[in-house]
Amino acid sequence: MRFVLAIISFVLAAVMIGAGIAQRTIFAEPDQAVLSTSVSTDSAVTVVDGTALNAYAGNQSLTISGADTIFAAYGRTTDVVAWVGDATHNEIGFDPESMELTDTLVRGTDSEVPDPTGSDLWLNEYSSQQQLALRVSVPSDFSFVVVSDGIEPAAGTVSVAWPLDNATPFSGPLIVGGALALLLGLAFLLWAITHMRKLRGPRRKPLKMPKLPRKPRYKLPRRSIAKPAVGRRAIGRGMVAAPVMLIGALVLSGCTSGPFSAGVATSRPTPSASATTGGAEAAVADPPAITVSQAERIIADVSKVVAAADKAKDPALLATRFAGAALEIRTANYAITTADxxxxxxxxxxxGPVKLTLPQRTDTWPRTVFAVIQDDTDDTVPSIALFLEQDDARDPYKVKYAVTLEPSQKIPDVAQADVGADRLLPDNPVLRLTPTEIALAYADILDKDVNSEAYLDFDPQGDSLRTAVGPAYKASVRAALPTTASVTFGSGIGEAEAISLGTNDAGALIAVNLNETTTVAPIEEGAAVNTSGQVKALSGLAVSSKGVVATYGDQLLFYVPPAGSGGKIVLLGYTQGLVKAGEIQ
Incomplete structure (x- = not known):
C-alpha cells in the first residue's frame, strides 16, 4: 500500500509540474497584439484615427517609419480634422470584421500643410528621425496627425501594439504543489522501503498438517429466490467509491479551463468596445475648447513671447501672441518707453501658475478661454486675468484682454475646466446690461460718479478706477491748467470686441474696451499747450499751439449678474494706458 501511495504521488507531481510548466511555455498566450499597415500614397499628412488606436484595450505603442523627419501630435479628432482642413491625407482606421488596420486616401484641394509644431490644438507632440516609437494612452475621440515637413510623404508604415494579459496565476501554485507531491511520494517510498526491511528476517518453513477427511455434502432444500433489495439498502458499501470519485472529477473539471488545470491564461483578446460599437458612449455635444494642461502650456508660451517682445520692444513678435485691446496698449507702451x-x-x-481656467464650450471657431494667473514667487506681481481667442484651427491663441485684478475682488463661481462655459451673444437678454450698455454706463459713472443714472447698477466697493480717473481726478486736472487753456473729457466704445462667458449663477464675466479722451487746447490767441510724460513721449510734441488729444485705452473686466437678480455689476479688474496722442487736427 505504501508503494501504491508513492506511485500516486509521483504521478500527481508529474502532472502538476508538467501543467504548470506548459502554461508558461507551449500554452502561453502572446504578450501583445500588433496591427500594422503600409501607407500606399505620397500624401503629406497621415491621420491615425482614434478607432485604430483603440482597436484593443490598453495603452498604445505607436511606431511610425518611412520618412526622414517624422512629426506626430495628438488632439481631439475634431481638432485634428479641422487642422488638416482641405489637405489631401491618408486616414488610418480599423475594420472590426477583418481585425486589420485600414488605409484610406481622403482627397482635398491642398497638397501641402504648414508646420504643425507648437500648435495650441495638440495635447502633446513628438518628433524623430527615420523612426518614431512612443507609448501613449489616447481615448477613442482623439487622433494622431503625422507630418514630415508638410510637403514630403508623411509616413510609410504605421504600427500599433497593445499589451496583453498573458499571466498564468495558477502556474506557480501547480509547480509548487507538484514539488510537494514529489516530496510526499519520496516520503512514502522511503517509508515503504524501511517497512519492508523491518519485515525481513530468518523464517522457518512451516510444517504440513495432515489432511482432514472431507465433510459430507448435504443437499439443502430448494428455496424460493429472494427478490432484489430496493432503495438505499440496496447500495452496498462498495458502491460508494464510484460516486465519490465521479463528484471529485466533476469538481476538478469545473475548475479547469484547459486540458490540465485552471491556470491557463485567458483566450486571445477581443476588440475593445470603442472599436466595435462605434461610439456607444454618450457624446458631448459641445466639449471645452482646451484642457487645463493645454491652457498651462499656452500661457507659458505667451509669457515667454511677451518677455522677449518686452525686452526687444518688438511689436511684430508681440503680435504673434497678442491682439485687440491688449496688443494696442502694449504696442503703445513700447513706443512710450523707447522714447523715454x-x-x-x-x-x-x-x-503661472494658472489658478483658474474657464474654456468656452464649443467645437467650432473662434474659441475663447478665460484664465487667471498668479505668480506665487513674487508678491509684487498682481494677479492677471486673460481672455484668449483662437480665430482658426491653425492659428495660435492670442491674448485679447490682459486685466490686472482688483486685490479686494473675487471671481464668482464658474464651471470646471473639463465642462466649460458658453460664450454669450453681445445682445443676450438674460443679463442685467449688455456689454455695450455696461461700457457706456460705466463711462458715465467715471464722469459723473453719484450723479450718474447708472450709479446704482454698479458696486462701488473695491473699485479703484473711480478714484484714479473719476470726477475728483478730472477736477484736479482742470485746476492745474493755466487760464489760457481748457480741457475736455470724452469717452467711447473701443475697437476691441467685448467677450462674455457665463458663470454658474446665470451671470457672466464680461471684458469690454472703453476709450477715454483728454483734449487740452489753448483758448487765447498766441497761447500754446505744453506736453509732458507719456503724452510727450508718444506724440513727440513738446509744445502745440493747436492743442493735444490723448486717448487712453481701458480694458475692463466686470461680473454682471442675471437680469432680475437684484445684484450689482462688479468691476473685477482693469488695465489702463495711453494708446494714442497727437496734435488736434
Missing part, C-alpha cells in the same frame, strides 16, 4: 526709458512699462505676464 524712465517711464513705467506695463506689468509682465507671469508664466
Amino acid at each position: 526709458p524712465t517711464l513705467a512699462a506695463l506689468p509682465v505676464i507671469p508664466a
Whole structure:
C-alpha cells in the first residue's frame, strides 16, 4: 500500500509540474497584439484615427517609419480634422470584421500643410528621425496627425501594439504543489522501503498438517429466490467509491479551463468596445475648447513671447501672441518707453501658475478661454486675468484682454475646466446690461460718479478706477491748467470686441474696451499747450499751439449678474494706458 501511495504521488507531481510548466511555455498566450499597415500614397499628412488606436484595450505603442523627419501630435479628432482642413491625407482606421488596420486616401484641394509644431490644438507632440516609437494612452475621440515637413510623404508604415494579459496565476501554485507531491511520494517510498526491511528476517518453513477427511455434502432444500433489495439498502458499501470519485472529477473539471488545470491564461483578446460599437458612449455635444494642461502650456508660451517682445520692444513678435485691446496698449507702451526709458512699462505676464481656467464650450471657431494667473514667487506681481481667442484651427491663441485684478475682488463661481462655459451673444437678454450698455454706463459713472443714472447698477466697493480717473481726478486736472487753456473729457466704445462667458449663477464675466479722451487746447490767441510724460513721449510734441488729444485705452473686466437678480455689476479688474496722442487736427 505504501508503494501504491508513492506511485500516486509521483504521478500527481508529474502532472502538476508538467501543467504548470506548459502554461508558461507551449500554452502561453502572446504578450501583445500588433496591427500594422503600409501607407500606399505620397500624401503629406497621415491621420491615425482614434478607432485604430483603440482597436484593443490598453495603452498604445505607436511606431511610425518611412520618412526622414517624422512629426506626430495628438488632439481631439475634431481638432485634428479641422487642422488638416482641405489637405489631401491618408486616414488610418480599423475594420472590426477583418481585425486589420485600414488605409484610406481622403482627397482635398491642398497638397501641402504648414508646420504643425507648437500648435495650441495638440495635447502633446513628438518628433524623430527615420523612426518614431512612443507609448501613449489616447481615448477613442482623439487622433494622431503625422507630418514630415508638410510637403514630403508623411509616413510609410504605421504600427500599433497593445499589451496583453498573458499571466498564468495558477502556474506557480501547480509547480509548487507538484514539488510537494514529489516530496510526499519520496516520503512514502522511503517509508515503504524501511517497512519492508523491518519485515525481513530468518523464517522457518512451516510444517504440513495432515489432511482432514472431507465433510459430507448435504443437499439443502430448494428455496424460493429472494427478490432484489430496493432503495438505499440496496447500495452496498462498495458502491460508494464510484460516486465519490465521479463528484471529485466533476469538481476538478469545473475548475479547469484547459486540458490540465485552471491556470491557463485567458483566450486571445477581443476588440475593445470603442472599436466595435462605434461610439456607444454618450457624446458631448459641445466639449471645452482646451484642457487645463493645454491652457498651462499656452500661457507659458505667451509669457515667454511677451518677455522677449518686452525686452526687444518688438511689436511684430508681440503680435504673434497678442491682439485687440491688449496688443494696442502694449504696442503703445513700447513706443512710450523707447522714447523715454524712465517711464513705467506695463506689468509682465507671469508664466503661472494658472489658478483658474474657464474654456468656452464649443467645437467650432473662434474659441475663447478665460484664465487667471498668479505668480506665487513674487508678491509684487498682481494677479492677471486673460481672455484668449483662437480665430482658426491653425492659428495660435492670442491674448485679447490682459486685466490686472482688483486685490479686494473675487471671481464668482464658474464651471470646471473639463465642462466649460458658453460664450454669450453681445445682445443676450438674460443679463442685467449688455456689454455695450455696461461700457457706456460705466463711462458715465467715471464722469459723473453719484450723479450718474447708472450709479446704482454698479458696486462701488473695491473699485479703484473711480478714484484714479473719476470726477475728483478730472477736477484736479482742470485746476492745474493755466487760464489760457481748457480741457475736455470724452469717452467711447473701443475697437476691441467685448467677450462674455457665463458663470454658474446665470451671470457672466464680461471684458469690454472703453476709450477715454483728454483734449487740452489753448483758448487765447498766441497761447500754446505744453506736453509732458507719456503724452510727450508718444506724440513727440513738446509744445502745440493747436492743442493735444490723448486717448487712453481701458480694458475692463466686470461680473454682471442675471437680469432680475437684484445684484450689482462688479468691476473685477482693469488695465489702463495711453494708446494714442497727437496734435488736434
